[in-house]
Amino acid sequence: MTSILSYIQQAHKVAIFTHQSPDGDAMGSSLAMYHYIISLGKEAQVIVPNAFPDFLAWMPGADSVLLYDTHQAQADAYLDAADLIICADFNDPKRIGALGDKMLSLTCPKVMIDHHLHPSDFADFIVSVPEASSTCELVCELLSTFNSQLSTPIAQCLYTGLMTDTGNFSYNSNRPQIYPMIATLIEAGVDKDAIYNAVFNQYSVDRMKLVGYCLYQKMRVFPEHHTALIYLNRKELYRFNFQKGDAEGIVNMPLQSKDIHYSVFMREDKATPDEMEKNDGIKTKIKLSFRSQGNRPVNVFAHDIFNGGGHANAAGGEFYGTLTDAVQKFLDTYTKYFDKE
DSSP: OHHHHHHHHHOSEEEEEOOSSOOHHHHHHHHHHHHHHHHTTOEEEEEESSOOOGGGTTSTTGGGOEETTTOHHHHHHHHHHOSEEEEESOOSGGGGTHHHHHHHHOOSOEEEEEOOSSOOSOOSEEEEOTTSSOHHHHHHHHHHHTTOOOOHHHHHHHHHHHHHTTTTTTSSOOOTTHHHHHHHHHHTTOOHHHHHHHHHSOOOHHHHHHHHHIIIIIEEEEGGGTEEEEEEOHHHHHHTTOOTTTTTTGGGGGGGSTTOSEEEEEEEEEOOHHHHHHTTTOOEEEEEEEEEOSSOOOHHHHHHHHSOEEOSSEEEEEEESOHHHHHHHHHHHGGGTSOOO
């Protein structure tokens, strides 16, 4: 990992990217690197493809993040002068949409730090550890290697990613090194209870009603394969005044039943112009989330069937077409991947 330090030491103007619809790990790892780089007296800018949820807006440095879909000219001007790009929490240019095309046109060095399977070969230096709980875990290890003093803002960002990518340490969190890390972050000034409240206890009443609707009216259960499926169209989302981030965590809820081993959540969304161009003009995009318990992987299913991937017990995917067709594709294929026991 010391090679990454040499890239950073030689750079003067650094751009930090993360994936579309940034989650806690994406924002946490990107902003932690941002704070570290500016502490060295260098210029840094986090650029994300589109908006992040309101419940992450409290994070130190979040107010400085550039959204590429609404500030492209400003972002491009910065990127044209950048001499290093750090890619955090994604491993393929397609995960950052139109920003990926811009990135590939740039000749400056690119560093990838990520924990997802099947990394693409687009970066000059790659840190890829799929068994890690989160990219924030890797960034924390990285900064330790640099002998960097953890400031409170860096620690807050890193803890947020560790917490959110493990469901508050309820899955993908058995690596022993995570817990000394958490102790170090708390010593650096993290109030873990305050961060939990800032992330998980900030939903609207409409979102609570949406959850009730999902579980009572929209959850289909397939007992033979211990599987639950929830899917929502845009009309249903509008009914509950859907805001970015309102779908977070819904996919985990069916797993609270002792009878459910696999959970799938689908929601209808609009494809971006860039996505439409790459998918024969199809205007509708279905976002999918997959969760499971124990030794029952869902990432292979996500990769093979829905152009996605992730971790054994937590993965995502996408489908371009109607929600009806996405549901049918799931029904036609899931029994080949999801165990009956």
